[in-house]
Amino acid sequence: MEETQTKRLQEKYTGSAPRASSPKGPLLAHGPGGGMQSRFSGAKPKSASQIIRRLLTYLQGERKWLVLSVFLMLAHSLSSLSASYMIRPMVNAIAGTGESIVLGLCLMGALYLASMLSFYGLSRTMLSISQRAQTRLRKDLFEKMQRLPLEFYDKSSAGDLMSRFVNDIDSIGEMLNTAAIQLFSGLAAMAGTLALMYATSVILALVASAFIPLSLIALKLVTDKGRDRYRSQQAALGALNGYIEESIAGQKAVKAFCREELAIEEFSVLNTDYKKKQVRSHSVASLIMPLTNLVSNLSYVAVACVGVLLVALRNFDVGGVAVFMNYARQFGRPLNELSGQMNSVASALAGAERVFEVLDASPEMADAPGAITLKSCQGRLDFHSVSFGYIQGRPILNNISFSARKGEKTAFVGSTGAGKTTVASLVPRFYDIWEGSITLDGVDIRKLSRASLRENIAVILQDTRLSTGTIMENIRYGRLDATDEEVVEASKAANAHAFIERLKDGYFTMLDKDGGNLSQGQRQLISIARAALSKAPVLIMDEAASSVDARSERLIEEGLKRLFSDRTTIVIAHRLSSVMDADMILVMEQGEIIERGRHETLASQDGRYQQLLCGKAELA
Numbered sequence: 001m002e003e004t005q006t007k008r009l010q011e012k013y014t015g016s017a018p019r020a021s022s023p024k025g026p027l028l029a030h031g032p033g034g035g036m037q038s039r040f041s042g043a044k045p046k047s048a049s050q051i052i053r054r055l056l057t058y059l060q061g062e063r064k065w066l067v068l069s070v071f072l073m074l075a076h077s078l079s080s081l082s083a084s085y086m087i088r089p090m091v092n093a094i095a096g097t098g099e100s101i102v103l104g105l106c107l108m109g110a111l112y113l114a115s116m117l118s119f120y121g122l123s124r125t126m127l128s129i130s131q132r133a134q135t136r137l138r139k140d141l142f143e144k145m146q147r148l149p150l151e152f153y154d155k156s157s158a159g160d161l162m163s164r165f166v167n168d169i170d171s172i173g174e175m176l177n178t179a180a181i182q183l184f185s186g187l188a189a190m191a192g193t194l195a196l197m198y199a200t201s202v203i204l205a206l207v208a209s210a211f212i213p214l215s216l217i218a219l220k221l222v223t224d225k226g227r228d229r230y231r232s233q234q235a236a237l238g239a240l241n242g243y244i245e246e247s248i249a250g251q252k253a254v255k256a257f258c259r260e261e262l263a264i265e266e267f268s269v270l271n272t273d274y275k276k277k278q279v280r281s282h283s284v285a286s287l288i289m290p291l292t293n294l295v296s297n298l299s300y301v302a303v304a305c306v307g308v309l310l311v312a313l314r315n316f317d318v319g320g321v322a323v324f325m326n327y328a329r330q331f332g333r334p335l336n337e338l339s340g341q342m343n344s345v346a347s348a349l350a351g352a353e354r355v356f357e358v359l360d361a362s363p364e365m366a367d368a369p370g371a372i373t374l375k376s377c378q379g380r381l382d383f384h385s386v387s388f389g390y391i392q393g394r395p396i397l398n399n400i401s402f403s404a405r406k407g408e409k410t411a412f413v414g415s416t417g418a419g420k421t422t423v424a425s426l427v428p429r430f431y432d433i434w435e436g437s438i439t440l441d442g443v444d445i446r447k448l449s450r451a452s453l454r455e456n457i458a459v460i461l462q463d464t465r466l467s468t469g470t471i472m473e474n475i476r477y478g479r480l481d482a483t484d485e486e487v488v489e490a491s492k493a494a495n496a497h498a499f500i501e502r503l504k505d506g507y508f509t510m511l512d513k514d515g516g517n518l519s520q521g522q523r524q525l526i527s528i529a530r531a532a533l534s535k536a537p538v539l540i541m542d543e544a545a546s547s548v549d550a551r552s553e554r555l556i557e558e559g560l561k562r563l564f565s566d567r568t569t570i571v572i573a574h575r576l577s578s579v580m581d582a583d584m585i586l587v588m589e590q591g592e593i594i595e596r597g598r599h600e601t602l603a604s605q606d607g608r609y610q611q612l613l614c615g616k617a618e619l620a
């Protein structure tokens with residue numbers, strides 16, 4: 001029971017399994033969202049070496065620093081190895097067969113100092129390298145996110161994406177910071193120790209080397225098992241973050257419906273699941289340490305026994321055995337340390353996989369080769385028999401045709417879910433259509449560069465989004481080079497000026513995240529002002545003033561009419577009063593335009609519009 005609930009919540013918040021409502025259709029497989037679909041249906045795990053190779057590309061341009069760290073690593077290994085070799089002459093000196101102890105001690109001290117300094121240098125260098133690599137990775141990820149199609153965001157949980165940004169990149173950094181140093185210095189130390197072992201005694205070295213394969217097998221087991229487990233651990237963390245994010249954003253709804261207990265319960269399901277997966281992944285990692293320890297102890301004992309035999313039978317020097325015992329210890333140590341780092345390696349690999357999944361998701365389809373940039377746009381917009389749906393096989397719009405001209409106001413009316421917002425989002429190519437064509441000034445919008453298309457279209461979306469910053473900054477987002485005066489003028493047209501003036505800091509009032517300190521209607525006024533500021537010849541307003549009272553809406557209408565008298569305006573209306581003066585009213589129902597004409601004509605016909613007008617049918 002609990003198991004299924006965990007699964008359900010996980011799927012909900014990470015999108016880790018394909019959803020019933022979004023079958024893998026040809027549109028998603030070949031269209032702009034192709035890669036994304038595979039991301040959510042659990043892309044095939046990549047091999048560790050593929051991931052590592054790709055991570056290494058983030059170290060490009062660090063060549064001289066990498067060379068420096070290799071040098072420092074060698075210096076560190078050499079100095080510490082030679083320092084430990086000093087045991088041989090010194091033990092022999094004490095045993096009375098060698099020379100000066102003092103000289104030996106001084107040399108040993110100097111070597112250990114050199115080893116310490118070079119290790120410090122190595123850590124510092126690796127730290128900078130890893131921080132730069134992380135910065136580059138974050139930059140790539142953010143840049144990628146700006147290029148992903150809206151379909152990607154329709155299906156992903158913000159919390160899970162955040163988790164990829166923060167936790168997964170962190171775990172990669174962690175590995176680069178510490179594990180990489182240990183890995184490389186460990187390997188260098190092991191190679192050096194092995195060489196010295198063979199130089200000291202081939203027989204003993206052979207005995208010690210016989211244990212290497214055992215340790216390697218143990219190590220391999222852990223990385224393989226560990227990676228699977230870390231992958232599900234990170235996914236569980238993503239789900240947890242998704243839930244937290246949604247709960248923060250939706251606190252009001254939680255409180256309004258008294259769903260605190262439910263939220264706590266669901267959270268604890270995800271929380272427990274994360275804990276379980278953490279324990280599972282860390283438990284493999286904690287198994288390896290004792291395992292490699294055991295192997296290294298066995299090899300230690302074997303070397304000691306064979307060493308004593310050698311002294312007794314072959315007249316091998318005692319110092320030689322002493323130094324060898326030390327080597328045997330040292331030889332096992334990097335392996336132990338490495339296996340201790342395996343959890344960080346495994347979690348970094350799992351993290352990298354999740355980051356690369358986003359990096360590999362298909363971006364918005366590239367502009368067609370030779371994409372056109374409109375020099376001066378007249379703003380004539382035509383839909384020619386357009387069909388479209390969000391999901392393959394489930395059309396939302398059928399055969400939509402209309403024409404909107406400069407200086408005219410085209411209005412859409414229709415009940416909720418009729419497809420009005422969908423029509424509006426096709427114009428700036430938020431989604432690509434299935435059939436038919438949309439033209440701007442007679443040019444198919446798919447032949448235009450996206451930048452040129454979107455520059456010429458100002459959209460006021462149904463759900464307003466403002467960002468942290470002053471009101472001035474928020475409005476100026478519509479045209480970055482607008483002067484303060486222009487911002488004020490646009491605000492006046494949007495009927496926002498009066499209320500902004502009344503705020504404590506006027507235009508310099510700071511907005512909280514998404515304008516939480518304003519009323520919904522005020523937020524809409526600001527986004528209308530933002531669009532009014534843009535010089536785009538086509539303005540699309542999707543129920544832009546739905547939370548504004550009727551009188552204010554009329555004022556906005558008048559203001560915009562002044563400002564947009566020579567532009568193309570498309571209005572999706574929530575009040576019939578705001579469409580009566582439209583040059584063309586299109587009545588939509590279930591993805592089709594069922595009536596069209598001016599107010600007078602439509603009102604006199606016995607049709608849907610008349611029903612709406614008489615209040616016999618509901619408007620959106």
Ligand SMILES: Nc1ncnc2c1ncn2[C@@H]1O[C@H](COP(=O)(O)OP(=O)(O)O)[C@@H](O)[C@H]1O
Nearest residue numbers: 154390396415416417418419420421422423620
């Ligand atoms: N992002 C989306 N993914 C899948 N279906 C969607 C999406 N947005 C809207 N729809 C569906 O498209 C239909 C039309 O929605 P919409 O255009 O928003 O209607 P309106 O704006 O007229 O109320 C609805 O049935 C809705 O379920």
Ligand SMILES: [Mg+2]
Nearest residue numbers: 420421422462
């Ligand atoms: Mg809508």
